[in-house]
Amino acid sequence: MFKIFSAINKTMMNPLRTILILLVFIASCMTEGYSQSADSSKSAKRISVTIDDLPLNIALRVSTEEMKSIVEKLISKIRTEGIPVVGFVNENKLEVNGKLDLQRVNILKTWLDSGIELGNHTYSHKSANGVPVSEYEQDIIQGERTIKNLMADRGMNLRYFRHPFLMTGRSIEVTNEIAEFLHQHNYTIAPVTIDNSEWIFSVAFDKAKRINDTTLMKRIGQEYIGYMKSKIQYFEHQSDKLFMRQINQILLIHSNRLNSEYFNILCTMIKDQGYRFITLDEALKDPAYSSSDTYTGKGGISWLDRWAITQSKTKEFFADEPRTPLYIMQLANVDSE
Ligand SMILES: [Zn+2]
Structure with missing residues (x-):
């Protein structure tokens, strides 16, 4: 020059x-x-976005009309970003008074029609740590009745499963038994590396909406983005410490009102951190996901934490994880993350 x-x-x-x-x-x-x-x-960090509790986290507490309006808003924001997303469904959220509701099924179809792949998140969001294996497996099978057909209609295979609460079983035996069951039913378990308490912000945001406090809603939204940024930076640091490099990350968020307002701002923040959005399939090609995992603790935690615990990392390794601000916890009426 x-x-x-x-x-x-x-x-x-x-x-x-x-x-x-x-x-x-x-x-x-x-x-x-x-x-x-x-x-x-080429050198950008890579991240896959996964959204749980479809069609909507609070489906059992809102009318189908309200559900439709929130979901449409979220999907339109995902379409604007044009990024790959996998959404994990609880089929009991498609029911009204215990019966499959066709309007709700149509809402779920809009996810597929927008190019969003669906995965199984069990029928009723049971915990692998909380119920007998047979009951959990029953919840998995019951959770694929509608989505399997919807995807087959579009020439797609149902291939991903996400454990509710990120709990995989109370013992190695239980975890292995469930993993084998999932394998036999052609499922790939979808891990999460950027785990977070976005769900608490979501409860606080819904409460602010209920009392019509738009100033508070805005404050929670801005707090949410700052919190997610600090969580992403934290897990980058953990990736560096554990693998000496940036692994392909997998982010977990939920289908909720908060993201129907803030999804684009969230994505902009992630891009500003130097990330490129990739498919879940591509993310899972990272050899990090073959790391040994013998964690059977009570908490539903990041796979980065699971691998670190398996490697007997001490308490210091997990220091400085960002916490949800107290006022958000209080607004959400939640005692612990
Ligand atoms: Zn869930």
């Missing part, structure tokens, strides 16, 4: 040549800018 500057100085007397060289200079800058952005996309 400096060579071009000196050439311009020498040819100042010839305006035509000067213009020509300037054009070459501009073209060179543009090429350089392009190659820089191509390089940065």
